[in-house]
Amino acid sequence: MTAADVAPVVVPESLSPSAGRLRRAPRSPTRSSRMSDAFIIVSNLSFSWHDDTPVFTDLSFTVAAGRTGLVAPNGAGKSTLLRMISGEQEPDDGTIRRAGGRVAYLSQRLDLLDVERTVAENLSAFASGTQEAERMNLLARFLFRGSRAHLPVGVLSGGERLRATLACVLCADAAPQLLLLDEPTNNLDLVSVGQLESALGAYEGAFVVVSHDERFLAEIKVGRWLELSGGRLVERGGPAGE
Numbered sequence: 001m002t003a004a005d006v007a008p009v010v011v012p013e014s015l016s017p018s019a020g021r022l023r024r025a026p027r028s029p030t031r032s033s034r035m036s037d038a039f040i041i042v043s044n045l046s047f048s049w050h051d052d053t054p055v056f057t058d059l060s061f062t063v064a065a066g067r068t069g070l071v072a073p074n075g076a077g078k079s080t081l082l083r084m085i086s087g088e089q090e091p092d093d094g095t096i097r098r099a100g101g102r103v104a105y106l107s108q109r110l111d112l113l114d115v116e117r118t119v120a121e122n123l124s125a126f127a128s129g130t131q132e133a134e135r136m137n138l139l140a141r142f143l144f145r146g147s148r149a150h151l152p153v154g155v156l157s158g159g160e161r162l163r164a165t166l167a168c169v170l171c172a173d174a175a176p177q178l179l180l181l182d183e184p185t186n187n188l189d190l191v192s193v194g195q196l197e198s199a200l201g202a203y204e205g206a207f208v209v210v211s212h213d214e215r216f217l218a219e220i221k222v223g224r225w226l227e228l229s230g231g232r233l234v235e236r237g238g239p240a241g242e
């Protein structure tokens with residue numbers, strides 16, 4: 001199936017402001033009530049670097065609400081596409097329409113947090129509407145306990161920085177409706193991958209995840225698999241044919 005075959009989506013006029021919030025207490029909302037909205041419509045996107053190397057030519061696709069995995073070889077343009085969807089980078093041509101609500105983009109560089117401030121201070125900036133005790137509990141769930149929560153972000157390892165970024169983004173006052181994750185498992189050991197899987201399991205919004213790790217994508221129950229190939233986006237089945 002090609003991108004052109006994918007049914008058009010309806011972008012809702014407004015989305016619930018709490019749609020992307022991380023659940024703070026376990027409950028079991030139905031999947032349909034959490035993921036009933038559509039998010040991104042990309043039309044006729046073209047982009048070349050300054051040396052005229054084309055990355056995308058007339059690319060059109062839609063991303064509905066839910067969990068989308070984006071796979072492709074190195075250099076195919078996955079990070080470039082996520083930057084464009086996030087609004088960080090402008091295309092040469094074409095349009096990208098997003099449903100209302102906040103978009104959180106975790107780049108491969110993980111540069112969202114203030115490296116001079118501690119993990120706790122960063123979370124305080126993202127979630128100023130929470131009490132300190134609540135923030136400490138949240139950080140403990142992301143494995144920052146006691147003095148670890150007071151380390152400057154600049155000294156954290158890659159895996160720790162990903163956990164700190166996720167804690168801030170998922171627990172923010174204005175929770176994201178759409179999460180864009182670029183190779184989130186790159187720096188993670190098995191324990192941290194498991195922790196990331198459960199954090200994403202509790203996240204109620206939509207996400208697009210770029211990853212080479214197909215086991216991880218299957219584990220986080222990606223419902224739609226897109227492959228970027230030769231500047232085109234095609235829909236494909238998951239590793240088990242889902």
Ligand SMILES: Nc1ncnc2c1ncn2[C@@H]1O[C@H](COP(=O)(O)OP(=O)(O)OP(=O)(O)O)[C@@H](O)[C@H]1O
Pocket residue numbers: 049050055072073074075076077078079080081
């Ligand atoms: N500033 C730039 N100037 C010129 N070419 C660039 C620039 N940034 C990226 N590219 C090229 O654009 C192409 C797509 O890069 P991008 O980072 O989007 O790929 P990717 O699919 O995310 O790769 P990876 O799997 O390695 O992360 C690559 O060939 C890359 O070399």
Ligand SMILES: [Mg+2]
Pocket residue numbers: 078079080108182
């Ligand atoms: Mg990349």
